[in-house]
Amino acid sequence: FIVKVKKILESICVNCGKLKADTLDPNFADKIRHIRDPKNRMAVVWAHCKTKMVCEPDDPK
Numbered sequence: 205f206i207v208k209v210k211k212i213l214e215s216i217c218v219n220c221g222k223l224k225a226d227t228l229d230p231n232f233a234d235k236i237r238h239i240r241d242p243k244n245r246m247a248v249v250w251a252h253c254k255t256k257m258v259c260e261p262d263d264p265k
Contacts, residue, residue: 211250217259224253
């Protein structure tokens with residue numbers, strides 16, 4: 205249980221609370237769209253987010 209919570213918290217930005225990975229990135233979106241198993245999907249998201257320290261900020265409009 206604690207390991208799952210730790211991985212979830214490592215995938216979330218500490219400044220704004222958003223996912224560190226950009227869901228609009230076609231590479232990342234294509235990876236997670238086709239994974240049906242929640243454990244495998246979480247593993248892919250965590251592997252993608254673990255190298256980033258903060259999320260990619262949105263462009264001001």
